Amino acid sequence: MLWVDKYRPKTLDQITVHQDVAQNLKKLVTEQDCPHLLFFGPSGSGKKTLVMALIRQMFGASAEKVKVENKTWKVDAGTRNVEIELTTISSTNHVELTPSDAGFQDRYIVQEIIKDMAKNRPIDSKGKRGHKVLVLNDVDKLSREAQHSLRRTMEKYSSYCRLILCCNSSSRVTEAIRSRCLNVRINGPTDDQIVKVLEFIGKKEGLQLPSGFASRIAEKSNRSLRRAILSFETCRVQQYPFVSNQAIPPMDWEEYISEIASDIMKEQSPKRLYQVRGKLYELLVNCIPPEIILKVIILSQFLLIFSVLMCDLYYLVSQRLLYELLKKLDAELKHEVCHWAAYYEHRMRLGQKSIFHIEAFVAKFMSIYKSFLISTFG
C-alpha cells in the first residue's frame, strides 16, 4: 500500500494538519445539525481526508465498507433518452461521485440521479429513516446550468440528504450555492507541518532521517502533502539509508516540461517550435492536463531559467548603465510573459483544442524573447 493511503488519518481525532477544522467539524456532527458543506482549497491539502473522516464520524465504521460501481443511468430528457455512465463509490450511508465526469450532460446527473439517490434513504437500527450523505467532487468544473439546478436540488432534498461539495477554487462556484453551504477553507499545509508528518511517517517505518532532508522534500512539494509523501516514498525506494544531500527526484513529466522550457530558451525558430509541438503532444497524450502544462510549470520554468540566464548576463556585463538596463528589461519581460500566459490560458478555457493555445503561448514567448535579445545585443 502506498504511504499516502497507509497513513491517511481515519478519524477526525487523528487529523494533525487541520486540527482546528477537524474539531469544529466534530462539534457540528455531535450537535446533529449538519448543514450542507463546501470544502475548498488547493490540491493535496487534505480536503478528501477530512471528508472521509467526517463521514466516519457520522456513521461509524460502516462508512469504510465501500464498493465501487460503474452504473448506467437512463435519463428522460424530454425529446430523447440520454444514457449516462458514471463511477460511484458508495457505502450504506454515503455516495460519492464526480458529476463533471459526464461532460456537458452533468446537468442531468444533478437533476435526476441525485434526486434518485436521495430518495433511497437507509433505515437505521431503530427503524428511523436516517440521512444520506452525497459527496460531490470537482463542483467547480460543473457547468453553469448544472450549478443552477443543483441550487434547487439542494433546497428540495435538504431534509433527505446532506451534500458535501469539494472543489479547488471557490471562485468558480456560483454565489447561490456558496451561500447555501457552510464554507470551509482548507489551506495547503505549511512546510513545517509537512516536515512533521514526514518525520512521523519516518518514525513509523523505522527510517533514519538525516537532518534537513524532510524540510527539503517539503520545500519541493509546493505545499502539497500528497506530493511530499509520494516523493518521500520514491526517495526511500531509490536509496536507503538516506544521505543528507540525496537528490529529490522531480516527477518525470515535470522534468520533461523543464526540458521543453530549456529547449525554447536555447533557440527560437519555427523549426524548434515544430520539435516542441511533438513533445507537447506527447505530454497531452499522457493525460497531463493542459492547464497544468501551461500554468505553473511552463511559466515557473521560464521564470526560473530566465532568472538564471539573467544572472549570467549580469555577471558578464560590468558596465553600470547596461546593467541597469538589463535589470529593467528583465522585470518587464517577466511581466509580459506572465501576462501572455494568463491570456492564453483564458483562451484555452474558451476554446476546444488546448494544443493550439499552448503552442501560441510558446510562439509568443519565442518572439518576445528573441526581440529582447536583438534589442539588447544588436
Next chain:
Amino acid sequence: MAPLLQSSQPWVEKYRPKQVKDVAHQDEVVRVLTNTLETSSCPHMLFYGPPGTGKTTTALAIAHELFGPELYKSRVLELNASDDRGINVVRTKIKDFAGVAVSSGQRQGGYPCPPFKIIILDEADSMTEDAQNALRRTMETHSKVTRFFFICNYISRIIEPLASRCAKFRFKPLSEEVMGKRILHISNEEGLSLDEEALSTLSSISQGDLRRAITYLQSAARLFGSSISSKDLISVSGIIPREVVDELFAACRSGNFDLANKEVNNVIAEGYPVAQMLSQIFEVVIEAHDLQDEQTAKICKKLAEADKCLVDGADEYLQLLDVVSQTMQALSSSMQL
C-alpha cells in the same frame, strides 16, 4: 444521523418580520403600506434595491396582514425565479389567477380582506422581456381585482411600460446601526455572546445585506459555539483577512517581481478565493490616496478583465499573477513622472 431538528431552520426564515411595521429601516415604504392596511386600497407596487434589504419580507408581510392565514392561499400567488416564468406561464397561470373574481371587501377575523388578489413576482428582473410585455395588458384589464407586486434588484431590467404602471419604492441598504440592533436582538434570542468588535465586523462585511449578516452569524454559531469573535466571523464569511491583502499590495509596491510571485503562490496555497481577492484589492486601490487617477484607472481596468476571465473559468493563479504584475507596472510608472 437524527432527523432535522428545529435548530436547523435557517435563522433568516425564523426571524423574518411578520408585520410590515417591523421591517427595519425602510420608513417610506412602511408608511405607505400601513396606510394601505387602514384604507384597504393599494396600487401596483414595484420594490427594488440591493439584496437583503427586506423586499420579499415586506411583500409577504403585507399579503399576510391583508388576508390572514385562511384566505392567503386563495388570494395570493407567489412566483419566483426558480419557477418557470416563460411567456406561457404569464399567458396561462397568471392570467387565469388574475381573472378570478373575488367577493367584495368584508373584514374577516380581524383582517381587512380587501376585494382584490395579489400576485407577487419575486426576482422579476430575471423575467424575459417577452414575458414582461405579455403582462402589460393583463395588468390593466384585471386591475379591478388584482394587484401586482414586482420585486427586483435592478429596476433598469424592468421594461418601462411595466415600471410606469407601478408605484416604485427603493429599498436602501441597511445602516450599520440598524443592522447592529437587529443582530443583537437575534443573538440575544439564540443565547449568543457577541462583543462590540464582532458586531462591527459583521456589519461591515455584510455591506448592508441583513440576510447575509444573519447567515454568517448562524454559520459561525454552528461552527464555533455560542461565543463568537470577529475572527470567527471572518473565517466563515470567506473574507480574506486584511493583512493578507495588504501584504500582497505591499509586494506590488516594492516593484520586485519575484517577491510578488512568492506572495501570489502563498495566496493560492492558502486557498483564498481569487475572485474575493480581486474585490478586496479593488477596495485597497480605491482607498490608497497616493495613487494618481491614471494609475487607479489602469489597475481597475485590469481587475475587471481578470474578473471576467475568472467567470469564464480561467486559472486563478495566472490571473492573479497577471493582475499583480500589471498593478506593479502601473505603480512604478508614476515614479518616472
